[in-house]
Amino acid sequence: MEIIEDIAKMQAKAEELIIEKATRGFVPTMGALHEGHLSLARRSVEENGVTIMSVFVNPAQFMPGEDYDSYPRTWDEDLHLAEEVGVDIVFHPTAGQMYPPRRQTTVQVHELTKNLCGMSRGLGHFIGVTTVVAKLLNIVRPTTAYFGQKDAQQALVIQRMVIDLNFPVKISVCPIVREDDGLALSSRNRNIPADLRPRALALREGLSLGREMIRNRVYDAQSLFNAMCVHILRDDAIELDYLHIVSPETLDDVDKVDDIVLIAGAIKIGGVRLIDNILVGPGGPWED
Amino acid sequence: MEIIEDIAKMQAKAEELIIEKATRGFVPTMGALHEGHLSLARRSVEENGVTIMSVFVNPAQFMPGEDYDSYPRTWDEDLHLAEEVGVDIVFHPTAGQMYPPRRQTTVQVHELTKNLCGMSRGLGHFIGVTTVVAKLLNIVRPTTAYFGQKDAQQALVIQRMVIDLNFPVKISVCPIVREDDGLALSSRNRNIPADLRPRALALREGLSLGREMIRNRVYDAQSLFNAMCVHILRDDAIELDYLHIVSPETLDDVDKVDDIVLIAGAIKIGGVRLIDNILVGPGGPWED
Numbered sequence: 001m002e003i004i005e006d007i008a009k010m011q012a013k014a015e016e017l018i019i020e021k022a023t024r025g026f027v028p029t030m031g032a033l034h035e036g037h038l039s040l041a042r043r044s045v046e047e048n049g050v051t052i053m054s055v056f057v058n059p060a061q062f063m064p065g066e067d068y069d070s071y072p073r074t075w076d077e078d079l080h081l082a083e084e085v086g087v088d089i090v091f092h093p094t095a096g097q098m099y100p101p102r103r104q105t106t107v108q109v110h111e112l113t114k115n116l117c118g119m120s121r122g123l124g125h126f127i128g129v130t131t132v133v134a135k136l137l138n139i140v141r142p143t144t145a146y147f148g149q150k151d152a153q154q155a156l157v158i159q160r161m162v163i164d165l166n167f168p169v170k171i172s173v174c175p176i177v178r179e180d181d182g183l184a185l186s187s188r189n190r191n192i193p194a195d196l197r198p199r200a201l202a203l204r205e206g207l208s209l210g211r212e213m214i215r216n217r218v219y220d221a222q223s224l225f226n227a228m229c230v231h232i233l234r235d236d237a238i239e240l241d242y243l244h245i246v247s248p249e250t251l252d253d254v255d256k257v258d259d260i261v262l263i264a265g266a267i268k269i270g271g272v273r274l275i276d277n278i279l280v281g282p283g284g285p286w287e288d
Numbered sequence: 289m290e291i292i293e294d295i296a297k298m299q300a301k302a303e304e305l306i307i308e309k310a311t312r313g314f315v316p317t318m319g320a321l322h323e324g325h326l327s328l329a330r331r332s333v334e335e336n337g338v339t340i341m342s343v344f345v346n347p348a349q350f351m352p353g354e355d356y357d358s359y360p361r362t363w364d365e366d367l368h369l370a371e372e373v374g375v376d377i378v379f380h381p382t383a384g385q386m387y388p389p390r391r392q393t394t395v396q397v398h399e400l401t402k403n404l405c406g407m408s409r410g411l412g413h414f415i416g417v418t419t420v421v422a423k424l425l426n427i428v429r430p431t432t433a434y435f436g437q438k439d440a441q442q443a444l445v446i447q448r449m450v451i452d453l454n455f456p457v458k459i460s461v462c463p464i465v466r467e468d469d470g471l472a473l474s475s476r477n478r479n480i481p482a483d484l485r486p487r488a489l490a491l492r493e494g495l496s497l498g499r500e501m502i503r504n505r506v507y508d509a510q511s512l513f514n515a516m517c518v519h520i521l522r523d524d525a526i527e528l529d530y531l532h533i534v535s536p537e538t539l540d541d542v543d544k545v546d547d548i549v550l551i552a553g554a555i556k557i558g559g560v561r562l563i564d565n566i567l568v569g570p571g572g573p574w575e576d
Contacts, residue, residue, distance in 0.1 A: 007454060011454070011456050014456075015306075015456070018303075018306050018307065019306065019307055019309060021307060100451075102448075103451075103452045104397055104398040104399045104400065104448065104452065105395065105396065105397045105398070105418070105448060105449045105452035105453055106395070106396050106398070107393065107394070107395050107396075107422075107453070108393065108394050108395075108396065109392055109393045110392040110393070110394070111392045112392065130393070131453075134395075134422075134453050135452075135453055135454045138453055138454040138455050138456060139454045139456075141456070160390075160392065160393060161393045163388075163391075164391045164392065164393035164423075165393055165395070165419075165422050165423055165426055166295060166299070166423045166426040166427050167426050168299050168302075168303070168426060168427075168429070
C-alpha cells in the first residue's frame, strides 16, 4: 500500500492511473476508521482496479465550538485497516497544504443544505464538506467515489454537487453499518462515555418506533414526530439536536407520509453528537 | 473541426484525449469572436495537441437588467473563424443542458470578487463566472485554459479558483488585443452606436493619462484618480461605472503607486458597458 502525503504527487499518480485506464475507486474519510468506512473500501476494492482512500480531518467542516480537536485520530490503526481491506493508496495531506494562505474559494450546494445538519450545524458545515470534496475529486480524479448513507444529507449534497458541476465521477452511496445492538457506526462513538453507551441507542429506537407507527398506518408527520420525540427524550442524558421527516429528494419537511420519507435525527449524549436516519414509506421497508 | 453540443459526448471525448496523452488547450468564450479570442485560440493551437473552444453565452453571469438578450450572437461567423485558426473542437452546449432544473451549486471566490466588476455588477456576476468555468473544466478537462487580460479580474479570480480547488489545469493569461486606435477588443464593441464609436476611447485615454502621470512621478492614487476621471468625464456621452487603482494580486485599492498597480475601469457609452485596464508601476512599462 502506497501512502501519498503530497497533493502534486497524488495528482501525478491520478494522471498515470487515468492513462492506464484503471478504474479508480475513492473512499474519502476523516480517519478513525470503523466497519462503515471499511464496507465502503471493500466495495471499492471489489468494483475497481485501484482503490484510493483519503484520510484528512477537514477543519473547514467543523464549526466554531465543535469537536475538531477531540475528533478521534487513529492513524496507525487506520493504515493497518486500510491495508487489510485492500486499499492501494492512502492519500493523507496536511491541512496547511489543503488550505494555503489566501485561499478564498468555496463550493456551496444551496437548498439541500438548509435543513437537518445544515440547519443545526450552520451552512458553513456543508460549505466545508462540498469544498473539500471538490478539491479531493480534482486531486484524486476517481471514476467512482463512495459515501455512507449514515450521512444521508451529505451523500445527497455530494451527488447534487457532482451533477451540478459536471464532475466526471459516479457517486455510490452504501448502506449504514451498525453495531450488534443497532447503533450506527461513527468515528465519534469512540468518544461516548462508556456508562452512557447503552443509552446512545435512543435515537435509533426512536427512528424504529417511527417506522413501526408507519407500518401501523400512522402517516401524519406531527404524530410521528411527537411519539419519536417522547421516546428519545425519556432519557435525561439525551439532548435532541433535531428530528425531521423529510422528502429524500429535496430534504424538505413533509406533513404526511404518502411516499418514501427520510426520517433523520441528531442527538447529543455525553457531549458527543450522533446522527442516524431511516428510509421508510407506507409500503416499507420494515427492516434495514 | 468537430462540433459537440452534448455534455456527455464532450466528456467522453475529453477522456479519450487524456488517454491518448494529447495536450488539451481550452478557450472558453461566449462567442461573437474577435481578434482577442482568436489570439487565445492561436496560442492554444501553437502550444497544444488539441484545441477545444467553448461557445456558450452563460446566462448565470449576467445580472438582472444586464445585456444577456442583446449580447451579440454570431454563431456561423464564429464557426468559420474558429476553423480558420485551427480549433479542433467547438463545444456548444445549450443553457438547458448546462443548467438543468433543481441545480443549486455555486462556486465562489470571495475577497477577489469584492472590488471592480464584482462591486459594480454584483457578487452574482463572478459566482456565475466561476461556476460555469468550474463546470467547463470538468467537462473539457484541459491541460491549459486561456483567458484574456482584458478581463483582468476574471483572469485573477479563475487562477485563484483553480489553485484553491486543485483543478489539474494551467491557466494562461494572454495580452489585451486592441483596435488600431487603441480600443480594447470586446464582443460588446459591436453594440456601440456607430456615431459614438470614436468617443469609446475615453477610458483607454484616461488609463494612458494615468500611466503618463506615473511616468512623471505622480504616485498619489487620489491625484491619479481625479485626473483620469476629469479626462474620461469631459464627454457627456460617457458614464463612468468605476475606476480603481489596485494591487494586481489582491485587487485592493492602493493609496500610493509604489509597485506595479492595476488601473482598471468600466464605462458605459450608448448603453454599452466597456472595460479596460493597464498594468504599470514607478518603473513602467510605459507602453503595452
